[in-house]
Amino acid sequence: METVLRAAGIYLVLLVVFRIAGRRALLQMTSFDLILLLIISEATQQALLGDDFSVTGAALTIITLIVLDIIFGFIKKRTRWADYMLDGSAVLLVEYGMPMEDKMKKTGITLDDIMVSARTSQGIDDLSMIKFAILEKNGHISVISRDTK
Template sequence: MDMVLRAVAIYLILLIVFKIAGRRTLLQMTSFDLILLLIISEATQQALLGEDFSVTGAMLTIITLVAVDIIFGFIKKKIPGAENIIDGSPVILVDHGIAHESKLQKVSVSCDDILLAARQNHGILELKEIKYAILERNGQISIIPEAEK
């Protein structure tokens, strides 16, 4: 019975905290959001399975982490350039069919990754058919095809 009550308590506090924090889609998740979810899951696991009955501690940890996430979101909206510092900025990897090798190495993306995105989204088979390939903040690669001639 104790485990059931713990599970209900953790579920309810997570539900309330995430309703207050707002929604984010998985595709728009930043690195901080992923880290936040991993830490929340660990705190939740400890509260659910731990021997120390630290439900309150887990709740405070979760609330603190979400509050930090909200504060970072506020900072990104209010301070120019903060979003680029916190989340990074988009990176142009291919410009008119030419791959920028130094940028590819810096962000650990291969030409195969770019071509995969190009095939999946546009049916493009060759790099020369890509006008721009952009690594977005969320980790996805946006492809802008060259205009048809």
């Protein structure tokens, strides 16, 4: 039972921490982010398993985490409030070539982040050619170009 409680507790802690950290953390992974992810995974592993390194303990931990993920997925499908609280909503960052500074600051997205996404996804190198740039719930930036006609 202790293994299940440990897994559930760590799952909830990580859920809250990554929700607070925001989608900026999901947008790009720098070498610092990779190191941080490795450290978090090691700390999480120690917290999840404690002194129990048995196959049964590991299997029970994995099953608990997957069941929790399925439960939260089901709750998000049924309740808009839970979906918003857990995943947030899409945020409009650029509208008709005009950056929305307040929303960019709130989400931690820079104009450089938007332009990188515009160049790689649409081949756009000028802000005025962006009709909309949207920070999606999954942390990616969608760019919609203006009609060139």
